[in-house]
Amino acid sequence: MYDRLKGFRDFYPDEMSARRQVFDAVEDAAARYGFREIATPRLERTQMYVDKSGEEIVEELYAFEDKGGREVSLTPELTPTVARMVVAKQQALSKPIKWVSSRPFWRFEQVQQGRFREFYQTNVDIFGSSEPEADAEILAFAADALTSLGLTADDFEFRVSHRDILGGLLDSFDADVDTRNAIRAVDKRAKVEDEEYLGLLSDAGLSYDQAREFDNLIVAGDLDAIAEFGGDDVKDAVENLRAVLAATEDFGVRQYCDISLTTARGLDYYTGVVFECFDSTGDVSRAAFGGGRYDNLIEDFGGQPTPAVGVALGDATLQLLCERADVWPEEELQTDYYVLTVGDTRAVASRVARDLRDRGNVVEMDVADRSFGAQMGYADSINAETVVIVGEQDLENDEVTVKDMDTGDQTTAPVSDFPGDRDRPTYDDFA
DSSP states (O other), X not given: OOOOOTTOOOOOHHHHHHHHHHHHHHHHHHXXXXXXXXXXXXXEEHHHHHHHHOGGGGGGSOEEEOTTSOEEEEOSOSHHHHHHHHHHTTTTSOSSEEEEEEEEEEOOOOOBTTBOSEEEEEEEEXXXXXXXXXXXXXXXHHHHHHHHXXXXXXXXXXXXXXXXXXXXXXXXXXXXXXXXXXXXXXXXXXXXXXXXXXXXXXXXXXXXXXHHHHHHHHHHOOHHHHHHHSOHHXXXXXXXXXXXXXXXXXXXXXXXXXXOTTOOOSOTTOOSEEEEEEETTSSSOSOSEEEEEOTTHHHHTTSOOOOEEEEEEEHHHHHHHHHHTTOSOOOOOOEEXXXXXXXXXXXXXXXXXXXXXXXXXXXXXXXXXXXXXXXXXXXXXXXXXXXXXXXXXXXXXXXXXXXXXXXXXXXXXXXXXXXXXXXXXXXXXXO
């Protein structure tokens, strides 16, 4: 008996039925905005992640040497891969580039609620536009994806921030501040005690009083006061944030967006507007997902300067949010028809099953030579809505029996007229 690896999950058919509905809803929302699906490799060169995040990132990767002597890693995220793809065909791709991809990723990290070593994400990105409308469209897609799952403004909120506001404020202090580490400290603000957080800001170069003043500014979130405190870069960033929020108003999703300058996003490549999605009730304490602008990454990967913005919706935390709001789909199999055979009726039963499948229905029939009772039990176990009984006695009368599994009612239908010209015939059509 083999045990499953820690941090990896099995999904049985009933669980996958619910997950497929969620993935489909998210991907359908992306398709409505014109995002085009791409497929990407599961392995990339480890050096790509080292160049982006430093040597320490290797400890978090499933990294190894392949049989060709190359240092490779299972992909921990999609952004470097799509950046590489954009650089490879940058001149040939029409701008803006709008891509979507759903696939698994791997990180060797501590397993906890909503975090696994293998996880699934839908990534949505726009390359080639620095306009506020691009940021707003990412937010609009994310909101539409959630509302299509049944979530409402009472269930979730987007906490919207701006990395250049944070960086500009830090530069405004008379101190030698390590902006990268200071922003990382802001990202940890909600996860650590107040004194530890202020200590992290002090370690980054602020005095204790400066750290407290900086924190007071971002907690208050008064954009006028922040613009007045900071220099021109801060004023420009404030104006950009306001422009993005104005665009979300026109896109119909401003109601989901709250200014939250304590939201920083931990990854270093973010450059402008960033956001995280949270459960409005606070019952799910961690972010469901997040995203933002990363205008320098394509250039860092050797391409021409190309602004970019995106979001990644992870499966585990999205499930937590949906379950809290009681909109996670029922984890059950869904079957339209079970065609039950009694005696030597396979030819007719197979024709009925084919005709129903041709109309787009999910249809099963017996492939194990089971008894009538065993077939009925199986039909019930797969949640069949309708059972079509094709028996020798029925066929002698040129009929089949149509049984509604919900009510138990059944009637007969002419075998030559089933399914006939009906896309989804039921008991009610013949009763």
